Amino acid sequence: MQIPTFDQLMAPTIKALENLGGSGSIEEIATEVIKQLNLPENITSKMHNPEKSSRTEVEYRLAWSRTYLKKYGLITNSTRGIWAFTDSYSPDLKIDPAKIVQAAKEDRLTRKNQKSDNIREDISQTEFEASSETAWKDTLHQTLLAMKPDAFERLTKRMLRENGFVQVEVTGRSGDAGIDGKGILRLQNILSYHVVFQCKRYKDSVGPGAIRDFRGAMVGRADKGIFITTGTFTRDAINEATRDGAPAIDLIDGEVFAEILKELQLGVKTKMVEQVEVDAKWFEGI
Numbered sequence: 001m002q003i004p005t006f007d008q009l010m011a012p013t014i015k016a017l018e019n020l021g022g023s024g025s026i027e028e029i030a031t032e033v034i035k036q037l038n039l040p041e042n043i044t045s046k047m048h049n050p051e052k053s054s055r056t057e058v059e060y061r062l063a064w065s066r067t068y069l070k071k072y073g074l075i076t077n078s079t080r081g082i083w084a085f086t087d088s089y090s091p092d093l094k095i096d097p098a099k100i101v102q103a104a105k106e107d108r109l110t111r112k113n114q115k116s117d118n119i120r121e122d123i124s125q126t127e128f129e130a131s132s133e134t135a136w137k138d139t140l141h142q143t144l145l146a147m148k149p150d151a152f153e154r155l156t157k158r159m160l161r162e163n164g165f166v167q168v169e170v171t172g173r174s175g176d177a178g179i180d181g182k183g184i185l186r187l188q189n190i191l192s193y194h195v196v197f198q199c200k201r202y203k204d205s206v207g208p209g210a211i212r213d214f215r216g217a218m219v220g221r222a223d224k225g226i227f228i229t230t231g232t233f234t235r236d237a238i239n240e241a242t243r244d245g246a247p248a249i250d251l252i253d254g255e256v257f258a259e260i261l262k263e264l265q266l267g268v269k270t271k272m273v274e275q276v277e278v279d280a281k282w283f284e285g286i
Contacts, residue, residue, distance in 0.1 A: 003043055003057050006064035007097035012036050013065050014095055017075065023084035027255070030062055034235070045234045050203035054141045054231055054254025071107065072100045081259070137258045140268060144230050144254075145201055155266070156199045156228060157181070159257075162264045165195070178217040185224070196222040202231035208240035215247060225249040228257060 004012075016032030017024055024032070034044055039058065047053070048060040055063075066083060069075045073088045144152065157168045160183055168183035178198060185193045196218045200206070206229050218225040225247065227233075232253050233241075241249040252260070262268040 006061040009065040010097045011095040045205040053138045071104050140258050193223040195224045197226040199228040202229045205232045205234045208236040211237050211240040228252045230254045
């Protein structure tokens with residue numbers, strides 16, 4: 001089976017949002033699309049560019065698909081990364097990928113022909129939107145992979161502390177059976193959970209074997225387990241982490257880790273760009 005192209009993923013993306021009730025996160029949409037198309041593990045686990053990105057090829061192409069659908073006016077995204085239908089969407093609408101791509105090309109050509117100094121869009125706006133959605137995550141991924149091991153451990157400890165953990169310790173260097181660290185999560189100073197974690201700077205996907213080994217190491221030592229990676233988790237790994245009858249393990253992949261760092265502003269800053277407009281009608285009314 002070949003990996004679906006971005007235009008082949010447009011209709012499944014719309015269907016995924018329908019199944020999710022009209023809105024969903026990037027992760028939820030990807031999960032629904034993979035389920036729809038019954039994509040095998042060897043397809044969904046293939047990385048787009050392991051050296052530079054923590055995204056899989058499917059996730060990369062889904063980003064392009066969402067961008068074209070957004071340019072066409074069918075979906076939009078919030079500042080929190082939640083995608084939803086616009087008023088232009090209707091349940092009986094038939095998705096024509098060729099028509100959507102052509103509309104984007106025509107829009108790009110129109111913008112190229114505009115001579116206004118205020119509209120500097122000589123480069124494809126569609127390409128800009130598709131790349132900017134995750135460009136900062138790619139940069140962050142490369143930065144994390146380049147960090148020294150002890151620096152990455154300090155970053156993980158800082159991230160956990162910022163999320164309410166106390167008594168965070170790194171134990172991996174002592175060969176603690178696959179456990180890299182431990183801590184206590186306090187909820188409103190009432191409840192406490194002993195948590196062990198494993199943090200790995202992987203370029204590729206983490207499989208179910210690593211999850212089983214981690215679970216075996218945590219049994220009897222903690223209430224919860226967290227597995228953190230800069231890469232991704234295979235579908236089998238995700239299923240293993242939530243398998244019935246076994247202690248659940250929370251998974252944090254490269255995409256989620258990046259969002260957490262962004263939310264906590266740990267090495268990731270969000271800049272607001274000021275846009276100034278002149279209201280000519282206001283001056284005419286004076």
